[in-house]
Amino acid sequence: MRCGPVQSAxxxxxxxxxxxxxxxxxxxxxxxxxxxxxxxCSGRVEILHNNQWGTVCDDGWDINxxxxxxxxxKCGPVQSAxxxxxxxxxxxxxxxxxxxCTGSESLxxxxxxxxxxxxxxxxxxxxxxxxxxxxxxxxxxxxxxxCSGRVEILHNNQWGTVCDDGWDINxxxxxxxxxRCGPVQSAxxxxxxxxxxxxxxxxxxxCRGSESFxxxxxxxxxxxxxxxxxxxxxxxxxxxxxxxxxxxxxCSGRVEILHNNQWGTVCDDGWDINxxxxxxxxxKCGPVQSAxxxxxxxxxxxxxxxxxxxCTGSESLxxxxxxxxxxxxxxxxxxxxxxxxEVxxxxxxCSGRVEILHNNQWGTVCDDGWDINxxxxxxxxxKCGPVQSAxxxxxxxxxxxxxxxxxxxCTGSESFxxxxxxxxxxxxxxxxxxxxxxxxxxxxxxxxxx
Numbered sequence: 001m002r003c004g005p006v007q008s009a010x011x012x013x014x015x016x017x018x019x020x021x022x023x024x025x026x027x028x029x030x031x032x033x034x035x036x037x038x039x040x041c042s043g044r045v046e047i048l049h050n051n052q053w054g055t056v057c058d059d060g061w062d063i064n065x066x067x068x069x070x071x072x073x074k075c076g077p078v079q080s081a082x083x084x085x086x087x088x089x090x091x092x093x094x095x096x097x098x099x100x101c102t103g104s105e106s107l108x109x110x111x112x113x114x115x116x117x118x119x120x121x122x123x124x125x126x127x128x129x130x131x132x133x134x135x136x137x138x139x140x141x142x143x144x145x146x147c148s149g150r151v152e153i154l155h156n157n158q159w160g161t162v163c164d165d166g167w168d169i170n171x172x173x174x175x176x177x178x179x180r181c182g183p184v185q186s187a188x189x190x191x192x193x194x195x196x197x198x199x200x201x202x203x204x205x206x207c208r209g210s211e212s213f214x215x216x217x218x219x220x221x222x223x224x225x226x227x228x229x230x231x232x233x234x235x236x237x238x239x240x241x242x243x244x245x246x247x248x249x250x251c252s253g254r255v256e257i258l259h260n261n262q263w264g265t266v267c268d269d270g271w272d273i274n275x276x277x278x279x280x281x282x283x284k285c286g287p288v289q290s291a292x293x294x295x296x297x298x299x300x301x302x303x304x305x306x307x308x309x310x311c312t313g314s315e316s317l318x319x320x321x322x323x324x325x326x327x328x329x330x331x332x333x334x335x336x337x338x339x340x341x342e343v344x345x346x347x348x349x350c351s352g353r354v355e356i357l358h359n360n361q362w363g364t365v366c367d368d369g370w371d372i373n374x375x376x377x378x379x380x381x382x383k384c385g386p387v388q389s390a391x392x393x394x395x396x397x398x399x400x401x402x403x404x405x406x407x408x409x410c411t412g413s414e415s416f417x418x419x420x421x422x423x424x425x426x427x428x429x430x431x432x433x434x435x436x437x438x439x440x441x442x443x444x445x446x447x448x449x450x
Contacts, residue, residue, distance in 0.1 A: 054093030058083030076132025164189030268293030
């Protein structure tokens with residue numbers, strides 16, 4: 001059966017009450033956290049449901065259930081599944097009981113259980129997990145592209161820099177690989193991308209070049225160094241970056257790719273839904289809606305970098321798809337390709353988690369002080385009609401990467417969110433559990449159809 005676009009979502013048994021089991025609730029997947037552990041990857045399991053954190057009962061809690069939690073939190077493999085409130089008793093709701101995961105689920109909420117809030121437990125039975133520590137995360141700061149910049153590593157939940165003593169092409173190659181950028185172009189020192197602040201976590205790094213994570217390379221130990229921030233290390237990797245131009249939303253527009261530090265377009269020869277799907281995935285938009293051609297989002301200028309693109313749809317980067325080579329084409333800009341993706345995690349192109357592009361990188365907005373005036377500006381900027389609601393607590397799912405704005409304070413009359421008062425890009429005291437969202441009145445019916 002193929003139905004047309006949705007017209008409405010109803011509740012309160014508007015079509016009569018069903019009978020039998022209720023198999024699904026809270027379709028927007030709840031979020032998981034670990035509390036009272038000695039590391040970020042151990043603790044009492046708590047799940048967010050109906051904007052309220054609650055615990056999980058240990059009835060039937062086993063290593064398969066704990067494995068799903070470790071995977072969802074991007075920790076390492078599970079070490080143990082604990083019960084009897086081994087990490088202390090929680091308070092408030094007990095959301096899940098008799099959890100039965102196979103171990104292959106991506107989210108704890110996907111596992112079988114009787115239903116949120118259905119249990120026969122007390123908090124003395126709160127479940128916990130111990131996962132292996134994750135590999136240290138790496139990011140690049142102040143570069144001209146997301147694949148260049150000052151190297152920073154996350155250790156003890158704090159970002160810090162890497163000293164350039166002994167920093168070479170092998171070390172930089174590992175960073176490029178870990179970030180899934182392309183091959184390394186250069187390893188830089190002397191704070192070529194600006195001086196960092198705070199901790200200097202690594203010094204005298206000695207990678208073979210084959211490691212998957214920078215933290216696997218030999219070094220004297222985290223925090224052991226004889227450097228200052230004038231010696232901060234950096235890298236330049238070669239992976240092209242993708243953006244969408246001239247769309248009505250951040251997830252639609254003409255496809256442009258960065259190559260040799262210059263933006264160029266993609267030709268529509270052979271451009272199809274599989275190719276567009278890769279772009280949507282790479283930009284962390286929702287599923288693809290359409291693949292467009294004939295410069296439907298206007299003609300670009302400058303180089304035409306890619307032609308005859310042939311993706312399977314499973315690639316992580318558009319640059320991984322088969323094509324004759326960058327700059328090889330028989331096109332002109334009247335054939336520029338485009339895509340329309342769904343807005344991040346929203347049910348319509350006019351609802352979802354709010355993300356803003358800064359320094360060529362998408363990031364989220366913290367919900368501290370987020371209100372209807374702020375949401376109104378987003379709806380206006382997106383051409384989505386009047387605001388319906390301003391949402392918080394990652395109601396559209398948690399984002400990843402940067403949190404660009406916090407304590408946003410709009411009057412409601414601004415044309416762009418970036419015009420509103422805020423603490424400064426990247427200055428915040430939040431986590432992604434506080435990501436802001438909006439619901440605007442338009443359904444997206446006014447957005448272009450191709």
